[in-house]
Structures are given as structure tokens and as C-alpha cells.
Amino acid sequence: MRVGKGDRALGKHRLTRSELADPALEPEGDPREGDSSPDSAANRYPAYGFSRRRFLAYAVAAPVLTVVVTAVDDIVGPRSRPAAASPGVSGVFDLSDALTLAALPTAYLLKIVVTADDRVIVHVPRAEVGQGITTAMAVIAAEELDARLESVDAVLDDARPELLWNQLTGGSNSVHSLYTPMRTVAAATRARLVTAAAQRFGVAATTLTTRDSTVVARDGRTATYGSLSAAAARVTVPAVPGTPKDPSQFTRIGQPTTRLDARDIVTGKAMYALDLPNLAVPTVVARAPTIGGTVLAVDDSAARGMPGVLGIARISSGVAVAATTFDQAQAARDALRITWNPGPNANLSDAQIRAKLKAAAPPFVVPPLGSLSVSREFDFSFAPHAPLEVLTCVADVRRDSAEIWYGAKSPIVAAQQIAAVVGLPSDKVTLHVVRAGGSFGHRLFFDPAIEAAQVSKALGRPVKLMWTRNDDMRHGRMRPASHHKVRATYLLGKVLTYEHRHATLPVDFSHGLGEALSAAGFDVLSPGVTQTVFALTQNVPYNFGVATQTLTDVPLAFPTGSWRSIYSGQTATVNEVMVDEIARALNTDPVAFRGRSLSSARTRAVLDQVTTAGRWGRTMPPGTAQGVAIHEEYKSVVAYLVEIDCRDRTAPRVTKGVCAVDVGRAVNPRGLEAQMQGVLTDGLSMTLHAGLHIDNGAVREGSYSDYRFARMADSPVDISVIVMPPTGDPGGAGELGFPAAAAAVANAYARATGTTPFSFPILG
Amino acid sequence: MPTFTFMLNGATASVTTAPDEPLLWVLRDVLGVTGPKYGCGVGVCKACTSHLDGAAFNPCITPVSECAGRAVTTIEGLANGATLHPVQQAWIDEDVAQCGFCQPGQIMAAAALLAANPNPTDAEIDAIDNVCRCGTYFRIRRAIHRAAG
Ligand code: FES
Numbered sequence: 060m061r062v063g064k065g066d067r068a069l070g071k072h073r074l075t076r077s078e079l080a081d082p083a084l085e086p087e088g089d090p091r092e093g094d095s096s097p098d099s100a101a102n103r104y105p106a107y108g109f110s111r112r113r114f115l116a117y118a119v120a121a122p123v124l125t126v127v128v129t130a131v132d133d134i135v136g137p138r139s140r141p142a143a144a145s146p147g148v149s150g151v152f153d154l155s156d157a158l159t160l161a162a163l164p165t166a167y168l169l170k171i172v173v174t175a176d177d178r179v180i181v182h183v184p185r186a187e188v189g190q191g192i193t194t195a196m197a198v199i200a201a202e203e204l205d206a207r208l209e210s211v212d213a214v215l216d217d218a219r220p221e222l223l224w225n226q227l228t229g230g231s232n233s234v235h236s237l238y239t240p241m242r243t244v245a246a247a248t249r250a251r252l253v254t255a256a257a258q259r260f261g262v263a264a265t266t267l268t269t270r271d272s273t274v275v276a277r278d279g280r281t282a283t284y285g286s287l288s289a290a291a292a293r294v295t296v297p298a299v300p301g302t303p304k305d306p307s308q309f310t311r312i313g314q315p316t317t318r319l320d321a322r323d324i325v326t327g328k329a330m331y332a333l334d335l336p337n338l339a340v341p342t343v344v345a346r347a348p349t350i351g352g353t354v355l356a357v358d359d360s361a362a363r364g365m366p367g368v369l370g371i372a373r374i375s376s377g378v379a380v381a382a383t384t385f386d387q388a389q390a391a392r393d394a395l396r397i398t399w400n401p402g403p404n405a406n407l408s409d410a411q412i413r414a415k416l417k418a419a420a421p422p423f424v425v426p427p428l429g430s431l432s433v434s435r436e437f438d439f440s441f442a443p444h445a446p447l448e449v450l451t452c453v454a455d456v457r458r459d460s461a462e463i464w465y466g467a468k469s470p471i472v473a474a475q476q477i478a479a480v481v482g483l484p485s486d487k488v489t490l491h492v493v494r495a496g497g498s499f500g501h502r503l504f505f506d507p508a509i510e511a512a513q514v515s516k517a518l519g520r521p522v523k524l525m526w527t528r529n530d531d532m533r534h535g536r537m538r539p540a541s542h543h544k545v546r547a548t549y550l551l552g553k554v555l556t557y558e559h560r561h562a563t564l565p566v567d568f569s570h571g572l573g574e575a576l577s578a579a580g581f582d583v584l585s586p587g588v589t590q591t592v593f594a595l596t597q598n599v600p601y602n603f604g605v606a607t608q609t610l611t612d613v614p615l616a617f618p619t620g621s622w623r624s625i626y627s628g629q630t631a632t633v634n635e636v637m638v639d640e641i642a643r644a645l646n647t648d649p650v651a652f653r654g655r656s657l658s659s660a661r662t663r664a665v666l667d668q669v670t671t672a673g674r675w676g677r678t679m680p681p682g683t684a685q686g687v688a689i690h691e692e693y694k695s696v697v698a699y700l701v702e703i704d705c706r707d708r709t710a711p712r713v714t715k716g717v718c719a720v721d722v723g724r725a726v727n728p729r730g731l732e733a734q735m736q737g738v739l740t741d742g743l744s745m746t747l748h749a750g751l752h753i754d755n756g757a758v759r760e761g762s763y764s765d766y767r768f769a770r771m772a773d774s775p776v777d778i779s780v781i782v783m784p785p786t787g788d789p790g791g792a793g794e795l796g797f798p799a800a801a802a803a804v805a806n807a808y809a810r811a812t813g814t815t816p817f818s819f820p821i822l823g
Numbered sequence: 824m825p826t827f828t829f830m831l832n833g834a835t836a837s838v839t840t841a842p843d844e845p846l847l848w849v850l851r852d853v854l855g856v857t858g859p860k861y862g863c864g865v866g867v868c869k870a871c872t873s874h875l876d877g878a879a880f881n882p883c884i885t886p887v888s889e890c891a892g893r894a895v896t897t898i899e900g901l902a903n904g905a906t907l908h909p910v911q912q913a914w915i916d917e918d919v920a921q922c923g924f925c926q927p928g929q930i931m932a933a934a935a936l937l938a939a940n941p942n943p944t945d946a947e948i949d950a951i952d953n954v955c956r957c958g959t960y961f962r963i964r965r966a967i968h969r970a971a972g
């Protein structure tokens with residue numbers, strides 16, 4: 060057993076990228092049959108400080124081969140409590156590390172089952188909301204197993220409380236955190252299959268090879284994995300090491316792969332919560348006209364007699380109506396006569412909120428003597444997540460147990476809170492994680508699951524509860540509005556100081572992220588979880604002298620939630636617009652200025668790629684222009700170059716996008732490209748035309764007709780994505796592109812129109 | 824309540840329901856046909872897009888009474904048995920879907936477009952107004968061109 064090199068406690072030493080990317084792999088250490096005790100690893104995990112983590116894979120007692128992997132940490136050196144994260148730390152130790160760290164000390168992380176009919180079932184403790192996590196996990200498993208990809212099924216785990224903090228899908232962390240464990244468990248599975256084949260053939264295991272879900276002997280005999288599964292389940296000590304491949308041997312990882320569920324999706328077979336066959340009855344909720352409004356009195360006499368109505372129940376958020384069809388439920392909901400108490404913000408509209416945010420941003424420090432400065436202020440509207448599948452949940456709450464189906468990204472916390480709300484012990488609530496139609500942060504929360512459980516309990520029957528699109532727009536969680544004050548001082552063409560004051564409403568992280576960060580050793584209590592997340596995610600990637608970024612929370616009672624890329628969607632977007640503003644003040648080309656000011660060679664490399672491929676500086680007609688921006692986060696870097704046509708100022712159109720992305724290693728470049736293309740749609744929407752308005756404590760927009768998320772006609776006909784060659788292990792990708800895409804569009808707009816945008820969305 | 828009979832994916836379907844019940848909920852809640860998705864209920868997002876006598880329409884704003892005696896095709900009825908419709912195949916070949924929720928509607932819209940206009944220009948494709956919140960428009964466009972092939 061290898062031991063750690065020394066104390067790597069957070070805060071004592073900054074962890075470097077290479078240290079973190081180099082977990083010791085001893086996958087077959089101490090294979091104890093049947094030892095899958097959920098607590099064994101957790102108990103050994105210290106509250107703070109660790110030195111060396113290893114992933115152990117072992118078979119559990121089962122009729123067919125079932126292998127799990129768990130993480131253990133060998134402790135050397137003193138335990139020490141990490142200091143609260145300080146601004147600027149994120150270039151070294153960031154949110155990805157914190158979540159990975161939180162995810163390590165749990166019960167078995169992943170499970171692979173090889174069935175007798177030759178299927179490989181991979182259990183994934185994450186949600187699938189469109190980012191392709193399940194396909195990526197299947198690719199990794201197929202790689203290390205030498206299995207046919209078509210025979211691999213990735214299934215989503217139910218809520219597993221023993222996983223503690225390792226069942227949170229967020230922070231673009233899934234592939235990053237599960238890459239090594241998945242390789243470990245798959246390689247260990249292969250070792251057992253090979254050992255079983257060696258016993259059957261009577262040859263040395265080291266003489267066998269594997270391909271296409273088959274073990275092949277030198278004399279040509281073969282055995283399928285399915286045929287070996289039962290025997291492999293009885294292998295106690297594998298005869299070949301279950302060591303993951305050297306990346307130079309990869310044949311699957313890094314190959315463009317089509318989503319495994321592509322056929323199910325295009326034939327309509329893919330099932331989301333409301334599509335599940337069951338007896339649950341359609342249910343909707345009457346909600347207050349203002350955010351946070353409550354029921355004062357309800358007269359349901361007319362509604363009760365409406366066709367199809369099966370039940371009416373008052374719940375914390377309003378009045379729920381169940382009926383035979385959703386149309387009948389909505390009609391009866393509209394027939395309720397409800398007197399509402401206004402919500403807490405009933406006299407707040409956008410102008411007042413903006414003024415409060417602006418007033419809250421603290422002043423800048425004194426500028427260096429003799430320097431010049433560029434000062435700018437920016438603001439962003441509220442933004443909904445607006446996943447295309449509205450929030451939905453199926454709940455069946457019985458007297459002594461409950462079963463919930465929800466597209467949960469934080470299923471453990473969801474199940475615990477549901478249990479508390481319906482008065483059941485938490486181990487009596489089973490939460491099935493179902494495929495979801497988009498999230499963008501929204502499904503970290505589980506408000507509809509709480510409601511569905513309340514209604515099911517009240518009506519004594521299973522219900523399928525749906526938020527209407529109006530509910531989603533007007534009562535859903537939002538990326539909070541924000542105000543930014545930014546100043547750069549410079550002298551002789553060099554930036555001396557850079558200050559960014561980000562004022563916003565507190566982002567609600569009560570879905571378990573705070574607990575995850577605590578588990579990773581962060582003191583989230585004294586600075587507060589928002590400050591911790593801000594510090595872990597915000598970094599000025601330029602050599603800008605003394606750079607400080609601060610977050611000021613302005614507590615207003617709106618339902619908030621992190622939105623694709625959390626704070627970076629605003630902070631980093633602003634920074635990239637500022638970089639163009641500084642370059643303009645210095646009379647420098649923005650690409651040349653970035654090239655000489657960026658701290659990271661990886662980021663300069665992706666910038667070079669897009670400016671070369673996108674022919675930066677080419678001659679373009681008046682009213683059209685190019686813009687660039689970069690972003691670094693989640694161990695990954697990205698650059699975008701876009702072209703925009705603003706000849707009609709009322710209808711600017713992004714005509715082209717070039718992206719270069721370096722995630723360390725793309726497990727599935729085809730999926731990675733999809734994320735980079737999609738996030739450009741997000742970026743152009745949020746920069747140009749998609750936002751919410753607050754009028755007297757209520758959201759004005761009610762659907763996609765007035766919330767102007769991009770359509771085909773807004774989407775560039777020409778997008779190319781350059782995936783940089785692998786250099787290490789995979790970083791995150793799902794949220795990575797957003798700030799760069801959004802800022803590149805803003806910068807292109809500024810260059811095309813001669814007017815820098817300071818308020819987003821630009822078209823109001 | 825009256826009974827309405829129509830062809831659904833090649834078979835006869837009869838439902839007894841109020842005449843103004845939107846077809847989307849008849850399909851989903853009464854007949855258990857869940858391919859057409861709800862995304863707005865007001866004819867805006869187009870997630871429910873299906874075909875009525877071969878033309879694209881939105882069941883969420885179409886009363887069941889309007890469908891009586893006509894042919895309704897949902898995503899489930901687009902393929903010819905195990906043989907996918909060329910648009911479905913193009914969707915797989917271009918790996919269009921992310922969350923997948925909008926895609927039944929997108930595919931039905933594209934299939935209707937191609938039936939009327941076998942080789943649409945980019946400007947004609949721009950007329951498809953279906954929302955894809957995951958932003959897969961670029962791949963949708965490519966898939967339509969591929970299916971037009
Ligand atoms: S649900 Fe039919 S158009 Fe949105």
C-alpha cells in the first residue's frame with residue numbers, strides 16, 4: 060500500500076492541479092468478498108484533512124458478477140481544518156475539487172452488474188438532464204471492460220442516503236468525479252471475467268485477451284461475458300490485475316459517440332416523470348399572483364363539481380386540484396375562488412431592486428497614484444431556468460411509506476425533506492431518479508416533489524403533479540438579478556489593479572451543496588455558503604496586478620437558485636466584457652491584449668485556436684462584427700469567437716460561432732461539442748433577449764412567447780467546435796462554456812454597434 | 824358526453840369526452856400516448872407537435888372534436904414499424920438530442936416541413952419555431968438538411 064506524500068490538508072497547502080489529478084490507483088487492494096458495508100469507508104474518513112485517496116473495487120455476493128467501487132483515504136500527517144476559502148483560490152483549488160473531495164468518503168460509489176444475457180448494467184449516482192452523463196459513463200465502462208457499447212446500460216440510482224454528499228449532480232462535476240472510480244470498477248470487473256474464463260479454459264489468465272464483451276484464448280476459444288458472469292461472481296482473488304488501462308490504449312474514450320438513448324428519444328419511447336405508466340392522477344396547483352403569496356381563504360364549491368375532479372387539497376404553496384386529465388385539473392383550478400395574501404415583495408419592481416443592488420455594492424479602494432482607470436457598471440435581469448420539461452413529480456405516499464419519482468439532482472436531501480414533510484422516517488421514502496427534460500440548475504431543488512408528496516398524502520392516492528409553464532416562469536427559482544461595479548487601473552499599458560463588486564440576491568444552496576462543502580472541510584458557516592461558493596468559483600484569469608472580487612448578498616425574498624455556471628454567468632461574463640473595455644482604453648486589439656495578459660497557456664492556446672479558425676480581424680460589413688471571450692473553470696478552459704449581424708438593431712443575429720475547448724480529456728467529444736453548441740444558444744439568448752421582469756412582486760413573463768429564449772431563427776447556421784487533444788483527466792464541461800459564449804456575443808455586439816452593452820439582456 | 828373517433832397512428836381510437844378537451848390531454852391522460860410533450864399548453868413551445876392529416880399541428884390547442892374522423896400521427900406513429908422515418912434516422916446520425924424533451928415535437932415539425940418542401944433552405948428552416956431549451960438548433964438544422972439529402 061502506498062502512503063501519502065505528506066499533509067495535503069486544504070488551506071495548509073494549496074493543492075496543485077497535478078496533485079489533485081493524480082489519485083493513487085490501487086483498485087484491487089484488499090478485495091474482501093461481500094464487504095460492501097456502506098459505513099466502512101465513511102467511518103474511516105476524517106472530518107478534515109486527507110492525504111491519499113484510493114478507489115477499491117470488489118465483488119459483492121450475488122448470483123451474477125456484481126462489482127462495486129468505494130473510496131478510502133489513507134491519513135498521514137495531522138488533521139487540520141481548512142481555512143475558509145479566500146478569494147483568488149479558485150485557480151488552484153476550486154469547486155470541482157471541493158465536490159470531488161466531498162464525494163470521496165462514501166459507501167460504494169458505482170456498481171457494475173454483468174447479466175447472464177450479456178448486458179453490462181452500470182449504476183450511476185447522478186441525474187441525466189441532457190448533459191450525456193449516462194452515455195459518458197457507459198463509454199468509460201465499455202473502455203475498461205472491452206465491452207460492446209451497445210450492450211452497456213447506464214441506469215440512474217435511486218436516492219441512496221449512504222452516499223452522503225456524493226449524489227449531487229451539479230458544478231459540472233459528474234464526469235470529473237466519476238471518471239476514475241468508473242474506470243476502476245470496470246477494470247476490476249474485467250479482471251474477474253478473465254479469471255473465470257481462465258478457469259474454464261484451463262489456461263493461464265495472463266494469456267487471455269478481451270474484446271467485444273468476449274474473452275478470447277490463444278487457441279481461439281471464446282467465452283462471452285454473459286456466459287462467464289455466474290462463475291466470475293465466485294472469483295475471490297482475480298488472477299490478473301484489475302488495473303485501468305494506460306490512456307494510450309484507449310479505443311473508446313475520446314471517440315465521438317452518439318448518445319445511447321438517441322433511438323428512444325427519436326421514437327418517443329424515452330420516459331420522463333409524467334410519462335411513466337402508473338395510476339397517479341393529474342394534479343396542478345393554484346398559486347398566488349405574486350411570488351410568495353399565501354392563501355387567505357378558499358372557496359372550492361364551484362371547483363368541486365367540475366368534470367373529472369378527484370380531489371382538492373390545500374398545501375403550503377397554494378391549493379392543489381387533482382382530476383382525470385390535466386385539462387380538467389386546470390379548469391377546476393381556475394374555478395377556485397381564492398383570496399390571497401400578497402407575497403413579501405408586493406411593492407418591489409425591477410427599478411427598486413436594481414437600486415437596492417446598486418446601493419449595496421461596496422466602494423472601490425483608493426487607486427494607485429498617477430494611474431488611469433476604466434470604471435464600468437453592469438446589471439443583469441432575473442432569469443428563469445425554464446427547462447422545456449416543466450417541473451413534474453409523481454408521488455405515492457402511503458400510511459407507512461412513500462415512493463417518489465422525480466428528476467432529482469439532489470435526491471438524498473429531497474427524500475429527507477419529503478419524509479419530514481409527510482411525517483415518515485426518512486428510510487421509508489424511496490426516491491427514484493428519473494430522466495429529466497433539462498435542468499440548468501433548477502432540478503437541484505425539489506419544490507414540486509414536496510408538493511406532490513403533500514397532495515398524495517392529503518388525497519390518499521398517487522398523484523402526478525405538474526407545474527404549468529406559467530407556474531414555472533412565475534414561481535420557479537431564478538438566477539437572481541445582479542449589479543456589478545468594476546474598475547481597472549492601469550499605467551503605461553499595464554493593468555495594476557482590478558476590482559469587481561458583485562451585488563446580488565443570496566443564491567439558495569440549501570439543496571445539499573453547503574453540506575457537501577462542509578464535508579470537504581470548508582467552514583461554510585462563518586463566511587456563509589454563498590461566499591464560499593463565490594470564492595471557490597471566481598478567479599480573474601489575467602495578470603491584472605492586485606485583483607479582488609467581492610460578493611454582496613442583498614437579502615430579498617425571491618426564490619433563487621444557481622443557474623448554469625452559478626456566479627460565473629454574471630461575474631465572468633462581466634469580466635470578459637471589461638477586458639474588451641480595457642483593451643479599448645489602451646487602444647489595443649482585444650485578442651492581442653488577452654494574449655499578453657492571460658495567465659494560463661492552456662487558455663491562450665484555445666484563444667489562438669478560435670482566432671485562427673475564425674479568422675479574427677477579417678474585414679466585415681458595417682453593422683457586423685466579431686467578438687471573443689474566454690473562460691476557465693471546472694479544470695477546463697474554453698474560448699469562443701462569434702460573429703454578429705446588428706444591421707437591424709432591434710433584431711441582432713449571431714451568424715457564426717467558433718469554439719475551442721480543452722477539458723483535459725473529452726470522454727465523448729461528440730457530447731462535448733453538443734454542450735458547447737447548446738451553451739452558445741444559452742449565451743446569445745441571455746445576452747441579447749432573454750430575461751424576466753418583476754412588476755410589484757410578480758414575474759411579468761408567462762411563457763416562451765414573452766420570455767424570449769432563442770429559436771431556430773436566432774441560432775447561428777455555422778458553429779464549429781475544436782476539441783483540444785487530451786492532456787490528462789477530464790474536467791467539467793456542462794456549464795463551462797456559458798460565460799465565454801455570453802461575453803463573446805456582448806463583445807461582438809459592442810464592436811458591431813459601437814455601443815458597449817452594460818445591461819443584460821440587451822433588448823430589455 | 825359525446826364520443827369522438829379518429830385514426831391514431833394507423834389504428835382507430837374512440838374517446839368519450841367533452842368536445843373542447845384539448846387533444847394533448849386526450850392522448851396523454853386518456854389514451855396513454857405520451858410522445859407528444861407538454862411545454863406550455865398555449866401553442867407556443869411546440870413540444871406537442873404532431874400531425875393532423877399529415878400537417879403539423881399543436882394538440883395542446885386543438886379540441887378533440889376537431890380531430891374526429893381525421894388521422895392523427897404522433898411521434899410513436901412516425902416510423903414504419905422498425906424502420907425509422909428518414910428524419911428520425913437523421914436525428915440519430917447527427918446526435919441531435921440533449922435532454923430530448925423537445926425532440927418529438929422537433930422531429931414531427933421537421934417531417935411535416937420536408938413533406939411539403941423536400942429541400943428547404945436555411946431561411947425556410949428558420950420558420951420552425953419549436954423551442955429547444957438545450958439549444959440543439961444547430962444540429963437540428965443539420966439533421967433536416969441530411970434528411971432532405
Ligand atoms: S405544449 Fe403545445 S405548443 Fe407548447
Ligand code: FES
Nearest residue numbers: 923925955956957
Ligand atoms: S433537447 Fe432539451 S429541450 Fe431540446
